[in-house]
Amino acid sequence: MKKTILTGLFAAGILFTASAQTGARVIGRAGVNFTNITGKDAYDDKDNGKLKTGFHIGADVEIPLADEFFIQPGVLFSTKGAKSKDFEDASINLSYVEIPVSFMYKPVLGNGRLILGAGPYAGFAVGGKVKFDSDTDSDIEFKNKVSAEEYENSYILRRMDFGANIMAGYEMASGLSFQLNSQFGLANLIPDITGLSSELQQPKANNTGFGVSVGYRF
Numbered sequence: 001m002k003k004t005i006l007t008g009l010f011a012a013g014i015l016f017t018a019s020a021q022t023g024a025r026v027i028g029r030a031g032v033n034f035t036n037i038t039g040k041d042a043y044d045d046k047d048n049g050k051l052k053t054g055f056h057i058g059a060d061v062e063i064p065l066a067d068e069f070f071i072q073p074g075v076l077f078s079t080k081g082a083k084s085k086d087f088e089d090a091s092i093n094l095s096y097v098e099i100p101v102s103f104m105y106k107p108v109l110g111n112g113r114l115i116l117g118a119g120p121y122a123g124f125a126v127g128g129k130v131k132f133d134s135d136t137d138s139d140i141e142f143k144n145k146v147s148a149e150e151y152e153n154s155y156i157l158r159r160m161d162f163g164a165n166i167m168a169g170y171e172m173a174s175g176l177s178f179q180l181n182s183q184f185g186l187a188n189l190i191p192d193i194t195g196l197s198s199e200l201q202q203p204k205a206n207n208t209g210f211g212v213s214v215g216y217r218f
Contacts, residue, residue, distance in 0.1 A: 023064045027072075027217045029179070030057040035209030037082040037092060037189070042200040049082030052091055056211060062104070070104040072117065080207055081128075089133040094140070094157075094207075096123040100165050115169040115179055123161035123207075130155045148195040157189045161207055175217035182210045 033054040041047040058076030065071055076098045084090035102119035128140030142159035150156065163186040169179030185207030193202060 025062045025217050027060040027062055027074075027177070027215050028058075029060065029177075029213045029215035031055065031179075031181075031211050031213035033078060033080060033209055033211040035080040035082065035183075035207060037080075037205050038208055039188075039190070039205035040203060042196065042203050044201060047203070047205070048085070049092070050085055051209075052081045052083045052093075054079030054081065056098075056213070058098075060100075060102075060215075062217065068105060068107050068113075070106060072100075072102045072104050072119075074098075074100050074102070076100065078123070080209065087132070089131070091131045092140075093129045093131060094125055095127040096125050096161065098123040102165060102167065106171065109170070112170055112172040115167065115171055115177060117165075117167045119165055121163060121165050121183070125157070125159045125161065128155075128157065143191050145192045145194065148193050148197075151191070151193050156191055157205075158187065158191050161185055161187045161189065163187065163207065169213075171215075171217065177213075177215040177217065179213040179215060180210065181213060184208055 033056055034051045035054055036049050036051050038048045056076050056078040058074055060072045060074035062070050062072050078096050078098050080094045080096060081092040098121050100119060100121035102117040104115065104117040106113040106115055125142055129137045130140060131137040138155055141154055141156045143156050144158055146156050164184050166182045167179050169177055171177035187206070189205040189207065190203045
């Protein structure tokens, strides 16, 4: 809980500093996520889940760079994860505080503006559970390095995530906007595993997904 509060305060400080820039506007947004975790297991076989539904909520600060061009840092609380392909009720559920920094192109289109953007993001996991059925779940631990025995007997992932966002949408003259987001995680969520036997290799897992946001520019 303490880490969650500190992370939220740090992210809010970044947002407040950005909003103090000349001409900056705050955009509140919320929406639904459709996420998955994709990768390879220790035998180098594909190990992908199925799409899981989550949500995101937060705010961006739109800072003008030039006519129709903006930089847009933000702070979001976002839930991610994946459903199991092998067990109907099993899923991985992760909660992140994310800081995206997007470069936006917003040309005038009709009475509003087209939204096109891309940029990096960093995420900090503030909680996670592995769910087996409606009544059974286990907490996920967050570590960067574990032994093979510890990894085999626990549910352990890395806390930090990073990757890239791509977005497109439309903003009306009223400030209301609708946006489609795609996210590609580049960080391996699996911690470094020591003591793996010679026929095994380091597993890999990455967050991926897309979502739909509704926003309002104040």
